[in-house]
Amino acid sequence: MSPFSLRSFSMNKCIILIGAFVAISSVISSTDLDAWQEFKTNYSKHYANETEENYRMKIYIKLKKEIDKHNELYEKGLVLFKRGVDKYSDLTDEEITSRRRGFDSNMTRPESEADDLEYFVGSSHYKLPDYVNWREKGVGPAKDQGDCGSCWAFAAVSAVESHLFIKKGVRVSLSPQNIMDCSSKYAHSFKQRFFNNGCSGGWPDQAFKYIKHHGIYTESAYPYEAKNRACQYKHYQKSRISIRGYHTIPSGDERKLKETIAKEGPVVVVIHAGHLFDSYRGGGYYACLLEKHILNHVVLAVGYGTDKFGRDYYILMNSFGVGWGDTGYMYLLRNMENPCGIATNAFYPIV
Template sequence: MTLFSSTLSLLVLCFSCADFAYYALARDFSILGYSPDDLKCTLKLNTLFESWGAEHGKFYESIDDKLHRFEIFKENLMHIDETNKKTRNYWLGLNEFADLSQEEFRNRYLGLNVDYLEKQEESSPEDFVYKDVVSLPKSIDWRENGAVTNVKNQGSCGSCWAFSAVAAVEGINQIVTGNLTSLSEQELVDCDTSLNKGCHGGLMEHAFTYIMTHGGLRKEEDYPYVMKEGTCKEKKEQTELVSINGYHKLPKNNEESMLKALAHQPISVGISASGRDFQFYRGGVFDGFCGFRVDHGVTAVGYGTTKDLDYIIVKNSWGPKWGEKGYIRMRRNIGMSEGICGIYSLGSFPAKNK
């Protein structure tokens, strides 16, 4: 007997076999096309909740906790439904975060060290390494050029800064050497602790400094990710390392500089990602509300245009089930210097000699 069986037995008349067939076909759990009555029927909401929970391996320790999560799930579902009625360029859908409140989501999955960010000196456009670039390709996608590893999952550890930095290093290493090597975020979480704080946040520039001053970063297979902080493991002499020679900052709030850099390599960027639209992004060119401050580290891996909408391709670290197989296309040319979600406010990228 399920948690809601006593309630559900009183609501049998609110559904039909055709309704169940419709839900069975909607295996991606998108609520696009569901009628308003579907979202008012407790049985159908419970069916969706149970199917979603099975899909994402959800387990609750008590009935009270499950009831609490069901209420949050319903609230998030209603937001997704209402948003999809209004938006034109992107859409939302259910994902593994659907039973989390916004506050819980922020505390578990966002980890950029914004306190340190406020103390950072701005980079001068005159010092920008790609400032003299004149001709840019209309589009670039470093995934197609073999410089991006598979989408990874940070889990409920605020280590986004490590994933952002590692993806940028993986990219420049492939561009320079021709070898795409998956590198260790866990080493940064465990060992880069002088300024970064493991699962409690950090900054990509500190990670670049660590990699540069410690002879390089180990491969992921040599130091696998465990979604929590651990004790730093000493490097062995025979362990292969991937090194960089330094890093550069992007000029703040400068879209042209971002595109110039992206034409040459993947870029670590900070964005605001605490808004519910970002939490449940499913596809399209995102131009919705993100939040009020930069709080999440991601990696820009290209740019392009579709249906007259210019966008930047961003690799996230919430697994391949989020967004467009782990990616989001974020709209550019929106008339704001800081860009959508503040994407131009904090950018940096590693340097590696040929």
């Protein structure tokens, strides 16, 4: 069954329609106030004072009106994806970017070691299946990074968990906090230098490099706290899991990305996540087609397919919890000249 469907679809028309509702009137009605009270109740919201609450209310109501207008278009078959509110709907775009995005291409990144960085070279004669969904094979569920830009760590850890399960039948929950703390540029316990920045972002391949050399603790041994901490690495503890290395996909090559997902398993990808991404609740997402060079978020590509209208899509696992998207997942339109930059920086672990 297709995750999204429309009778007819014009990409340019849809982008124009979406943009038309970003600027919505801020007039507050009794209906708006009811929606605000419901939002505060649902997400246990409390504010420091009346000024703060009024400020947050205006942000929320403006976004709610925008989302309602968008979903009217969705119900009429004029856009491919639907939207919704969540606990972060009282924040500005700038606040969400600073607190939830975890990738910046300008971050310092050391050269990878030769034995770590290997390009995947697949066979051009390999017949790829039309549909792959590792969720159906036991991968997941989506986790929640909370109020911290640790998507890079969550995606890397979820990739290792997925490949351990697929290749070795081992199901284990591993620790993003371990990677955040110990592959930080401030961690000086190791001969290797790592340049990740915890809640301020990082490179997923550097996470793989750390796990190869030093292993990773389980989630229960090293719980997630959604904040930067000192590295709690203990040399005498042997309960760590390691990987043999990682591969990277040639930059921009969607064919190789698709082939890797099919033959090897889920792949960590870096994408652009913008205003509409945060409120995504299902359907075929395409609102970042023109922003593929502005990469700011890391997710896990766990599959691909084609809907009954012939539109290709990727299946992405985010780290915003199961309340975001389609139970934590997104359907991103595929084969549109590297949509959202998905194939620009793509990696997977060798377990």
